[in-house]
Amino acid sequence: MTKLGDNLKIDSARLWDTINETAKFGGTPKGGVRRLTLGPEDKLVRNWFRKACEDAGLEVHVDALGSMFALRKGRDMSKAPIGVGSHLDTQPTGGKFDGILGVLGALEVVRTLNDAGIETEMPICIANWTNEEGSRFAPAMMASAAYVGDFTTDDILSRKDIAGVTVGEALDEIGYRGDVAVGTQKFSGFVELHIEQGPILEAESKTIGVVDSGQGVLWFDGKITGFESHAGSTPMPLRKDALATLSEIVLATERVVGNIGALGTIGEAVIANPSRNVIPGEIAFTMDLRSADAGKLDAIEKGVRDAIKEIAAHRKVDVAFDKVWHKPPTHFNKDFVNAVETAATSLGYSHRRITSGAGHDACNLNNIMPTAMVFIPSKDGISHNELESSTQEDCAAGANVLMHTVLALAGVASK
Amino acid sequence: MTKLGDNLKIDSARLWDTINETAKFGGTPKGGVRRLTLGPEDKLVRNWFRKACEDAGLEVHVDALGSMFALRKGRDMSKAPIGVGSHLDTQPTGGKFDGILGVLGALEVVRTLNDAGIETEMPICIANWTNEEGSRFAPAMMASAAYVGDFTTDDILSRKDIAGVTVGEALDEIGYRGDVAVGTQKFSGFVELHIEQGPILEAESKTIGVVDSGQGVLWFDGKITGFESHAGSTPMPLRKDALATLSEIVLATERVVGNIGALGTIGEAVIANPSRNVIPGEIAFTMDLRSADAGKLDAIEKGVRDAIKEIAAHRKVDVAFDKVWHKPPTHFNKDFVNAVETAATSLGYSHRRITSGAGHDACNLNNIMPTAMVFIPSKDGISHNELESSTQEDCAAGANVLMHTVLALAGVASK
Incomplete structure (x- = not known):
């Protein structure tokens, strides 16, 4: 040679x-x-x-x-x-x-x-x-x-x-x-x-x-089920606002991946039957989590799941969150x-x-x-x-x- | 009679x-x-x-x-x-x-x-x-x-x-x-x-x-312009995520109206060209603010505008926020x-x-x-x-x- x-x-x-x-x-x-x-x-x-x-x-x-x-x-x-x-x-x-x-x-x-x-x-x-x-x-x-x-x-x-x-x-x-x-x-x-x-x-x-x-990549499909109600007559404490819930999830995901040193993205979010004077009652969303370290990937999934559980509880809404792809x-x-x-x-x-x-x-x-x-x-x-x-x-x-x-x-x- | x-x-x-x-x-x-x-x-x-x-x-x-x-x-x-x-x-x-x-x-x-x-x-x-x-x-x-x-x-x-x-x-x-x-x-x-x-x-x-x-009712049309980029290769600190920006606006609006005793709702939010592995670059949204008190209505508009300005600055994105209706x-x-x-x-x-x-x-x-x-x-x-x-x-x-x-x-x- x-x-x-x-x-x-x-x-x-x-x-x-x-x-x-x-x-x-x-x-x-x-x-x-x-x-x-x-x-x-x-x-x-x-x-x-x-x-x-x-x-x-x-x-x-x-x-x-x-x-x-x-x-x-x-x-x-x-x-x-x-x-x-x-x-x-x-x-x-x-x-x-x-x-x-x-x-x-x-x-x-x-x-x-x-x-x-x-x-x-x-x-x-x-x-x-x-x-x-x-x-x-x-x-x-x-x-x-x-x-x-x-x-x-x-x-x-x-x-x-x-x-x-x-x-x-x-x-x-x-x-x-x-x-x-x-x-x-x-x-x-x-x-x-x-x-x-x-x-x-x-x-x-x-x-x-x-x-x-x-x-590694984790893909999730999520769905928030709150309650549609009138923007003018529903007192703030009685709302079950799906968009406010998603907002907390987005920011919590940022915090979790930031603390651990990984990536997290909510790329899709669709409000069902949106109207400017109706509190969003249902939102479907996707999440993409990534890390080159398998341990970190596990940790961010756990961190995000814990955050979602806590947010759903205090917002009194349901959040479904299903893993649809896992690439180590x-x-x-x-x-x-x-x-x-x-x-x-x-x-x-x-x-x-x-x-x-x-x-x-x-x-x-x-x-x-x-x-x-x-x-x-x-x-x-x-x-x-x-x-x-x-x-x-x-x-x-x-x-x-x-x-x-x-x-x-x-x-x-x-x- | x-x-x-x-x-x-x-x-x-x-x-x-x-x-x-x-x-x-x-x-x-x-x-x-x-x-x-x-x-x-x-x-x-x-x-x-x-x-x-x-x-x-x-x-x-x-x-x-x-x-x-x-x-x-x-x-x-x-x-x-x-x-x-x-x-x-x-x-x-x-x-x-x-x-x-x-x-x-x-x-x-x-x-x-x-x-x-x-x-x-x-x-x-x-x-x-x-x-x-x-x-x-x-x-x-x-x-x-x-x-x-x-x-x-x-x-x-x-x-x-x-x-x-x-x-x-x-x-x-x-x-x-x-x-x-x-x-x-x-x-x-x-x-x-x-x-x-x-x-x-x-x-x-x-x-x-x-x-x-x-x-009284105030209606606004908003548009957040961040930057679309790849969910897998864009470090968190370099992102201009329109959805994360909206999330901060939603939660800030809740705080502002809660403090003043009024109502605030983001009823519509649409991500442009959504994809699960793309960071949202652009979102159009609406906002509905209400109070029976004209002074409070002015105060919540100011509070929300101040919050949006601060959020847009630290997220390094543009937020257009235009009043489309004002009913005293x-x-x-x-x-x-x-x-x-x-x-x-x-x-x-x-x-x-x-x-x-x-x-x-x-x-x-x-x-x-x-x-x-x-x-x-x-x-x-x-x-x-x-x-x-x-x-x-x-x-x-x-x-x-x-x-x-x-x-x-x-x-x-x-x-």
């Missing part, structure tokens, strides 16, 4: 061009991208990606859930490839970097290796995972979850969007129901390049985030994380260890194979928003770290 | 039957009524009411805003009638007494006078005011407000519901845009029978509330209030002076004519709710007080 010099670099302008070229598939007037999974724009970007991979000499196949795999041969084909990639679908009002950078960065790595005539020991395989975002079909990250065995293929194929279209029907509609069974493409490990989607790297002026963990924290593979860190150091990029706030396909894959992630800064920490932005320089830095991590993990074949 | 004995009573069973008969127009499975103003169910109850009035020998006309007036001639037609009535529209999930009792109680008074062959000196006119509730079109009590000159007819005709339908279009749709100009029907005074919609009469075991005042406290006419009190006493009903918590068409009418109201108890103080309930006995008591008040004010013609 040959050790390659750190002077091998990807083509920054070519990577930037592909990002902007693919952003036209679902591009919005504000410069974002609306490319819901398995929709017409997703078909266009998939066709573009397949051709680009084939032009780069890769062999492309598609599995039964539409995930795309593009294989670059290695010297030793008895070994499973090192996987790279992410997803090409976006949020309804998403940006042009979330997920896309990981797939196009991987393509740029392959193109660079081709141009330099470098053969790796192990093969390399670029993956485009179907429906990472979860905006059209639930759950998010469904294809990688099925890949690791959390769901059966048939279960996922039967999931419906809001219009009643199943995943299977949507795959057929765009011609991306592949003939390869889910899980057939094996990997020796996986590295995902992604934007941070948070403000930490930018705030600390670091170019690279060496992602060593991913937050992810601890990425130490060797893979070290490989990312070594690559960033060798290339001279400022970097820090970081926890992924969002969930990623890599968090699922880590359940069954060594996995790591590379983050680059997000302008103002913004993501899931058309204002999402990263610089050409940072995108290139991320792809360079990805390339040198992959070379270290896959090995360079002797000439 | 003849003084009639207190033994003249309305027909309790007939009144109760009409209440239950009209409750079928928009009746809900839970026993409430959903009869939004100028909708198809409102058309049906209006048609029923028109026929019932005509069957009772009354002359019905409709004004340009759809308010209905049913005239019973008096001996002296040079005098404007004593008005009685209320409204037939309901809240989206309303009951079968709010407003309805006042119109059907007035009809029952006329039917009783007809049966007894009693002629009054002054004519009597039953009114059904359009859109008292304000659930479909703002403002509430719009027809009586236009009647007293607070709005022009054209202004009200152009108000739109949430679907973009104007009052004018809705009137045409149900055939109730009348040809009589608003304000044409004059009154010598007005008496409105209504359920209390609060818990006081029931708590004190009083049958009749002699309403001597009405709370109402002080009903002393002679009319005394007439109500005398009738209740003569009939032997337990009674007390009371302030109306809700706004009523009578509060508008009081601006330009002597006006008073009669309240009866609401079970558990509940209103604007399908569980709204009053007893047959109390409804009859209210109608009897209404009748003897009207007879005292209109005078009984000598035979």
Whole structure:
């Protein structure tokens, strides 16, 4: 095996061009991208990606859930490839970097290796995972979850969007129901390049985030049942106000997660039959709790449940609070994380260890194979928003770290 | 003028039957009524009411805003009638007494006078005011407000519901845009029978509330502009959470009105683009503040505005907070209030002076004519709710007080 010099670099302008070229598939007037999974724009970007991979000499196949795999041969084909990639679908009002950078960065790595005539020991395989975002079909990250065995293929194929279209029907509609069974493409490990989607790297002026963990996530559905009554004739002490109850829950959740050092969000809250002169009697709400530490996750759930119980009692209302999803924290593979860190150091990029706030396909894959992630800064920490932005320089830095991590993990074949 | 004995009573069973008969127009499975103003169910109850009035020998006309007036001639037609009535529209999930009792109680008074062959000196006119509730079109009590000159007819005709339908279009749709100009029907005074919609009469075991005042009302439209960001990757201290901001405003409003002894309600709150893993970036909300004391009303507005300013500053968000309605406290006419009190006493009903918590068409009418109201108890103080309930006995008591008040004010013609 040959050790390659750190002077091998990807083509920054070519990577930037592909990002902007693919952003036209679902591009919005504000410069974002609306490319819901398995929709017409997703078909266009998939066709573009397949051709680009084939032009780069890769062999492309598609599995039964539409995930795309593009294989670059290695010297030793008895070994499973090192996987790279992410997803090409976006949020309804998403940006042009979330997920896309990981797939196009991987393509740029392959193109660079081709141009330099470098053969790796192990093969390399670029993956485009179907429906990472979860905006059209639930759950998010469904294809990688099925890949690791959390769901059966048939279960996922039967999931419906809001219009009643199943995943299977949507795959057929765009011609991306592949003939390869889910899980057939094996990997020796996986590295995902992604934007941070948070403000930490930018705030600390670091170019690279060496992602060593991913937050655990708890999702809850809540419902407050107070009593609707007249805003003008119900004395304050006799009210059973669902919105005042929710307000206490929101602020208590802030206190609980603040004390423990975790995250808590009430993202949805809907008053039943709202009217400006009626005291809200019923509110449905959701809660999202996150921590990279399983113990903290347990502690914030307990803290929030205790607070809700106390609030419901003194407000004399009922609060239902049901857990609908539990994703334990992810601890990425130490060797893979070290490989990312070594690559960033060798290339001279400022970097820090970081926890992924969002969930990623890599968090699922880590359940069954060594996995790591590379983050680059997000302008103002913004993501899931058309204002999402990263610089050409940072995108290139991320792809360079990805390339040198992959070379270290896959090995360079002797000439 | 003849003084009639207190033994003249309305027909309790007939009144109760009409209440239950009209409750079928928009009746809900839970026993409430959903009869939004100028909708198809409102058309049906209006048609029923028109026929019932005509069957009772009354002359019905409709004004340009759809308010209905049913005239019973008096001996002296040079005098404007004593008005009685209320409204037939309901809240989206309303009951079968709010407003309805006042119109059907007035009809029952006329039917009783007809049966007894009693002629009054002054004519009597039953009114059904359009859109008292304000659930479909703002403002509430719009027809009586236009009647007293607070709005022009054209202004009200152009108000739109949430679907973009104007009052004018809705009137045409149900055939109730009348040809009589608003304000044409004059009154010598007005008496409105209504359920209390609060818990006081029931708590004190009083049958009749002699309403001597009405709370002032302030309505506000608010909008919080924070910043949408990812629930998993935005540290708590960097968030601009619109829902957490609203939560502080809700609880601060409770404190302010509690300290001053007034009422405050946030009845509507809508998160823009809600998603369970996105921090709410924008929320529109409404606020309703009430007090029977003009000074207290000023004080709570100031207290709430100060609190919002402080909350917006420390949350680093923008809060727009605009007053959309200001109704000063109402002080009903002393002679009319005394007439109500005398009738209740003569009939032997337990009674007390009371302030109306809700706004009523009578509060508008009081601006330009002597006006008073009669309240009866609401079970558990509940209103604007399908569980709204009053007893047959109390409804009859209210109608009897209404009748003897009207007879005292209109005078009984000598035979």
